[in-house]
Amino acid sequence: MSWKFSVSHSLPLFLLLFLYSFPLISTQQNDDPTFKTMHDFSGYPVDKSSYTFTPSNSSSLSVDIQALQKQIDELSTFSDTPAPSVTRILYTENDVLARRYVKNLMGLAGLSVTEDVVGNIFGRWDGYEPELTAVATGSHIDAIPYSGKYDGVVGVLGAIEAINALKRSGFKPKRSLEIILFTSEEPTRFGIGCLGSRLLAGGEALAEALKTTVDGQNISFLEAARSAGYARDEDDLSSVFLKNDSYSAFVELHIEQAPILEEEGISIGVVTNIAAPASIKVDFEGNGGHAGGVLMPDRNDAGLAAAELMLAIEKHVTESGSLDTVGTVGILELYPGAINSIPSKAHLEIDVRDIEESFRNAVINKIHKAAKSIAKKRKVTLSEFKIINQDPLAHSNGSLIKAVVDASDELNLTYKYMISRAYHDSLFMARISPMGMIFIPCYKGYSHKPEEYASPQDIENGVKVLALTLAKLSLR
Numbered sequence: 001m002s003w004k005f006s007v008s009h010s011l012p013l014f015l016l017l018f019l020y021s022f023p024l025i026s027t028q029q030n031d032d033p034t035f036k037t038m039h040d041f042s043g044y045p046v047d048k049s050s051y052t053f054t055p056s057n058s059s060s061l062s063v064d065i066q067a068l069q070k071q072i073d074e075l076s077t078f079s080d081t082p083a084p085s086v087t088r089i090l091y092t093e094n095d096v097l098a099r100r101y102v103k104n105l106m107g108l109a110g111l112s113v114t115e116d117v118v119g120n121i122f123g124r125w126d127g128y129e130p131e132l133t134a135v136a137t138g139s140h141i142d143a144i145p146y147s148g149k150y151d152g153v154v155g156v157l158g159a160i161e162a163i164n165a166l167k168r169s170g171f172k173p174k175r176s177l178e179i180i181l182f183t184s185e186e187p188t189r190f191g192i193g194c195l196g197s198r199l200l201a202g203g204e205a206l207a208e209a210l211k212t213t214v215d216g217q218n219i220s221f222l223e224a225a226r227s228a229g230y231a232r233d234e235d236d237l238s239s240v241f242l243k244n245d246s247y248s249a250f251v252e253l254h255i256e257q258a259p260i261l262e263e264e265g266i267s268i269g270v271v272t273n274i275a276a277p278a279s280i281k282v283d284f285e286g287n288g289g290h291a292g293g294v295l296m297p298d299r300n301d302a303g304l305a306a307a308e309l310m311l312a313i314e315k316h317v318t319e320s321g322s323l324d325t326v327g328t329v330g331i332l333e334l335y336p337g338a339i340n341s342i343p344s345k346a347h348l349e350i351d352v353r354d355i356e357e358s359f360r361n362a363v364i365n366k367i368h369k370a371a372k373s374i375a376k377k378r379k380v381t382l383s384e385f386k387i388i389n390q391d392p393l394a395h396s397n398g399s400l401i402k403a404v405v406d407a408s409d410e411l412n413l414t415y416k417y418m419i420s421r422a423y424h425d426s427l428f429m430a431r432i433s434p435m436g437m438i439f440i441p442c443y444k445g446y447s448h449k450p451e452e453y454a455s456p457q458d459i460e461n462g463v464k465v466l467a468l469t470l471a472k473l474s475l476r
Contacts, residue, residue, distance in 0.1 A: 008247070015299050019266045020089055034318030058410045060169045061467055065221065065460045075141065075157065076149035078385075085450040088143040090184040090195075091119075091228040098141055102181055105160050110167070111179065115232045116240045120196045121181040125163055125472060127173040133248040135173075135473045136433070137162070137466060138180030138197075140425060144188050148452025152441065154425075154459060155253040162253075162467035166216025173474035175248060182425045189215050189224070191349070192389060193279070197425035199240040201432050207237040247433040249400055249473045252426045254437060254468045255454050259445030260417065267461050268408045268415040270401055274430075275324065276357045276393035277362060277423045280350040282371055284385040288336070288344025293301065305378045312370040313350060322359040327352045355393060355419055364390070364425045396429045400436030407468035413461055438465055 078098040080087040086097050099121060106113045106123035114122045124134065139155025159179045166173070183196030190213050192198070198206050213221045225231040256262075261269050285302035310329050317327035331349035349467075350367065354360040368385055375382035408415040416437060420426075426435050440462035443453040 014170045019418055020389050036262060037410050061347050061411075061464050062168055063161060063165050063460045063463045063467075064212075065463075068157060068454055068459065068463070069178070071157050072149055072153055075153060080142070081099050081146055084148075085146040086143045086149045087147070088141065089145075090142055090186075090189045091224040091230075095142060095294075098227050102156060102160075105157070106179065106470060108164050109160050111163065115138070115230070117223060118199060118240055119183040119228065119230045120200060120240065123160070123179040123181075124171060125167075125177045127176040129174050129343040130176055133245060134176040134178045134377055135470055136180055136205060136247040137139040138178075138182060138425070139252055139254060140182045140185035142184055142186045142188070143470065144186050144448055145205075146450060147448045148446070148450055150255050150454045151255070151257070151432070152185060152256055154440070154454060154462065158253050158459060158463045158466060162463050162470060163461065165467045166471060171471055173471070175476070177470055177474055178247070178391060179405055180194075185425055190221055190348045190441075191281075192281075193277070193389070193423070194425050194428050195239075197428040199237060199313075200242045201428040202241045203428075205237070207240070208236060211235055242321045242432050243263045247429075248476070249397070249436070250429040250433045251400060251404070251436045251438065251469055251473070252427065252429075252467065253426060254439060254445060255343070255426060256418075256439040257422045257442065257445065257447035260418065260446065261439060261441035262443065263280060265414075265418065266416045267413040267458070268406050268465055269418040269437075270396075270408070270415050271420050271426075271437035271439060272353055272396050272417050274394040274396075274420045274423055274427045274437070275353045275355045276388040276391060277351065277353040277427075278360055280352070280364065280367065280380070281384060281386045281388060281390040282347045282350065284309075284371075284375060285383045286342070286344055286378075286382045286415050289342045290346065291340040291342055295344060299342055299377045301342055301373070302346040302380050304378045305374050306332060306334070306343075306346035306348055308374050308378070309348065309367070309371055310366045312374070313352075313367055315361050316370065317352070317368040320354070320359050320363050322354055322356060324356070324419070324421065325352070325354040325359050325363055327363065329429045352419065354424070355421070358374060361390070391423070391427065394430035394435060396430075396436045397434035400434055400469075403469045403472045404436055404438055404465060407465045407472065410468060411461070411464055413465065433459045436469075438462055438469070 076086050078094040105112050111123035111125055137159045140152035163245055185194050187193040210221045255268055256268045269322055284302040284305040286302040313327045317325050328351045330350050333347040334343040335345040352360055361448055371382050371385055426437050429435050446452050
């Protein structure tokens with residue numbers, strides 16, 4: 001809050017002199033009843049630490065939702081596919097342009113912007129006690145093929161607007177506030193979800209594996225990173241690792257990606273847990289052959305083995321004993337990929353998750369047994385069954401849950417405690433920092449498709465809750 005007055009304020013000269021003399025007044029004078037009366041009358045805090053949000057002044061938060069919606073729309077134009085879809089793949093030209101767009105917005109918000117060697121981007125608003133560990137927020141902006149424009153983006157652009165709203169309100173943070181744009185939350189290019197946050201959380205095995213990881217076009221991770229301006233002079237990615245407690249708190253704003261909030265007419269989802277995800281790659285290999293020349297009894301069809309495994313996955317997931325177990329075959333590739341050729345190879349990528357690791361792990365074991373049994377039955381080779389990741393679930397921190405609930409209450413917004421069955425960068429930030437998440441409704445729960453949509457009012461509500469939560473956490 002700057003100490004600026006104009007003559008038009010018509011304040012008495014003695015009061016102007018008194019206000020300008022605040023820095024010279026001793027602590028003992030602060031206890032004087034006369035001083036307190038004049039301080040209350042002035043409407044300005046004597047020092048930065050005296051400022052805090054309360055139910056009576058949280059209404060001063062003003063979100064420029066029109067500007068924010070325009071930014072969301074503009075960012076969606078950096079896409080490899082036409083609107084309304086968005087496709088933004090790690091380290092491609094449109095990914096680099098989108099990153100530049102966000103860094104510019106961070107700069108316009110007065111944030112100091114830095115990047116690490118894999119392209120995690122940080123925008124910091126220094127607090128008045130910068131030696132304290134910062135409070136962080138953020139999400140991602142990469143997008144799987146033919147998806148929508150809100151997934152992740154609301155948590156990045158919304159975080160910038162939350163900072164802008166706090167600045168407009170006159171708030172001064174005690175702890176620094178930092179926005180993180182995470183690299184490659186989606187696994188599209190290199191098959192690794194939450195790549196940037198995994199590395200920040202100290203993923204040593206991942207850092208080593210990335211030295212030899214290639215994409216579908218046989219372009220290495222390091223080559224792709226360098227084409228985007230990262231990892232220029234080093235193969236060692238350990239500089240990305242953060243120490244435990246690098247942040248005093250991390251809070252992510254995100255669309256729900258499920259229909260519950262919209263169906264129940266609730267404004268805010270307060271996430272308590274993030275489900276435990278696992279990813280598996282499976283390859284079957286058969287003899288192939290001409291579609292007309294090889295009779296059915298003589299075939300070793302890798303494609304049919306894959307199809308049978310997909311049905312087995314559905315069976316084992318639905319019979320797991322847990323309503324929360326889900327399984328998805330998101331990638332199925334048949335080779336050589338000709339209509340008149342029996343598939344000689346089938347490649348599947350499987351996602352299995354549950355809020356209880358025991359249920360998820362039991363399903364994975366059953367899928368593995370099914371794959372071996374199917375290979376034997378169909379006389380094909382199970383050439384690969386590889387668990388890419390088998391991550392533990394994450395629990396939101398109790399004090400962060402309370403901060404989100406308190407913020408929702410002060411803003412008179414309805415809320416609901418929720419489990420996130422989708423996983424997010426928050427899952428890995430929870431390994432190095434207390435973590436919390438804020439959900440907002442999205443239309444019919446649609447996500448990862450062009451119809452993905454969150455209303456301006458719901459986005460505004462989420463940004464206000466995020467801003468107020470950050471303010472509370474900053475002052476601790």
